[in-house]
Amino acid sequence: MRRTHLTALGVSAMLLLSACGTGGSSDEENTGASGEIVSAADCADPKAAAEKITGTLKVGWSAPLSGPLAAAVGAVIDGMRARFAVANEAGGVNGVKLEIISKDDAFNPEKAKANGLELIQKDGVHVLETFGAGQVNAMADDQNEACVPLLFGQASVPQYKDAKNFPWTTEYLPEGGVEMKAVVEQLKKKYPDGVEVALAANQTESGQSYANGFKAAIKGTNITIVKEAPLTDPNAAVTTLKESGAKVLVDAGVTTDCLALTQAVGRSGWKPETFVQPANCVDGATLYAPAGDAADGQQIMVWLKDPGNALYKDDQAVKEYLSNAEKHGVKAPLNSYTVNGWAIGDLMVDAFTKAAASSDGLSRIGIIKAARTQSYAPPMFIDGVKWTMSVENSLGISGFKPFTWSASKKTFEAGGDVIDISGN
Template identity: 60%
Template structure:
């Protein structure tokens, strides 16, 4: 039976359309205007352990070093991210690279262990001589950020959402790709207000990693002062126990404050428990329908998610020329599963990097770690694989990146996501 999630997401667009807006920071001639100068004042080499390394011209090869869980339960998803990234870099390299500089991905396995990620940073910087870093997970980012900041090596588009590293003054050399948990929770709670004007009861399943705790904290803050009552929380250490515990609360709404591996596991668990909450909200990092929703059958029907990427597996995008080009190029350059949302994710992160590297190379100082970071701080770019109307927006004072979403619900019978409203853009709130 279809649950009422579709009503909530459809109402979201109507509720927030009045707040829609875009802050591009660009002048009429396509330049960044004053933002570039502002970025130069925010990101400097003055406090770098090796200022000369930060400002040295990058020649021949630009290395991007990844510390990521290449083993363990997240390995398949991360493997697709890396494959998508390598495919996009291959396209750039075939087109001449960045003013002749070729792009290379260097990986180190951290098994989703923050201490291993911290050790990987030293190896990637010292032994591999990487020019840019990336990582997967909020705990990993937390373990890496101080050393990476001291070394003045840009850490771009981290697959994390922890709020602390969006503080431009404290971490000027770090950006995150995933939407801020604060922003995502805010949008979801406003959508729930449209569906439940008199409030409702909420249960939350929480992954015990820093990623999960960050999402949970954001929802607790977003629910505070509303008519929604958080009547129960349970750790996702054992999804079956969590489902049974939370079912006993009788909550109308279930929020999954989890990571990729939790989404299907929790859905299967509530199905086994015979619990069908009126509304189930999944985190935006659980985006792949084929692997995270379809296997759960009817138990996943109507689950809500906010998305920003086009889905090449969805017939709604079959005629999209950007999707068609992506599929052709990704397949031609070694991406074995191009319709997988994590492959798309990796491709888009690489596409965002190519845009940053190009802007840095075109700057007066040429391509260097410093110019890369300054370009990243003023980026305003809509990757072709972003849903139309959504872009990645940064400024020297604003580090949120993604501030727009399209609401979707999962249709179990059709085994695909369905749009549940127009793109909701709240960027005007963060100008």
């Protein structure tokens, strides 16, 4: 089982390769000599990896619990904790209760690496979770060596979807190129004769994944990038991009860029005809409403139901979510990050349940095998979108529904049908 630690340069190179068309691995690449996706025999301690989990299943989080991302990530963990509480109330997974142990990494990859080792070695967690591409990168080698699953990592870097090199790692967020395929499909419908685009790009791994994904998705189309600027300083980026005269502005950014870029555009007086935000910019209350009219008409690709949107007021899954959220003391049930955490918790519960029913049972090897072949439609996913993982393709989220922000109504409005990117 070959694994390599990825430096920043290595990440950029892999992202470029992905943007140039690398896809899912084949059956032969993803399976070992025994034909299995993951084998406990490759572990330093095969017995421990195959040992049945009893009593409590511990999920260890390394997360930015301090700093500018603390509120968003805290809401994710809050939602997951509530979903686990519902499972525990129903008897757990075959009688095994679920617990979250969280440690602050202040969005520092080196601290995330230390947290991961401590969670594995001292706290004895059975599963890991983290937020950020740099954090996944920092933790991946250690958790793969220890054969502790990192499930639904909050990142979108393509190399960690490679089951050969990182068999014990899965990511939740769609790879930037996958999301950007849906974005480009929307742009092609709106601009059949082509259009010029200004691209604002965050320089982190996640931001570059979006930027390179967009560049790959427009190949063979008459959509062109006329100017690109880094998001190190949103005001400087907007000054540069505005001068391009582009009709379309695409934000290849991370959560902290969403509002900052919108406000910079508003201050500049620039009114792009189309302003596309990344899917991580999904919370209307915190990332759009404060910008006022500057955010009006901004477009985003969505896969989760918004419990605060009138579109879902009669949706049974939303009603059950809100009832359970209130029952288990969720602080901000309408926050999209809370819903995100609930959905991830739901995916974990499904994987744990399927592992318990498998021949490997509820063990670390059983859990990662279940997660790598998981097909499930979480109730809080938009109808028509599901989670799908296979040996051939670690896709995850199968599609997106476009939405547009209405500043006057302070809500997202549906902007089209679900765009399926699964290839099915």
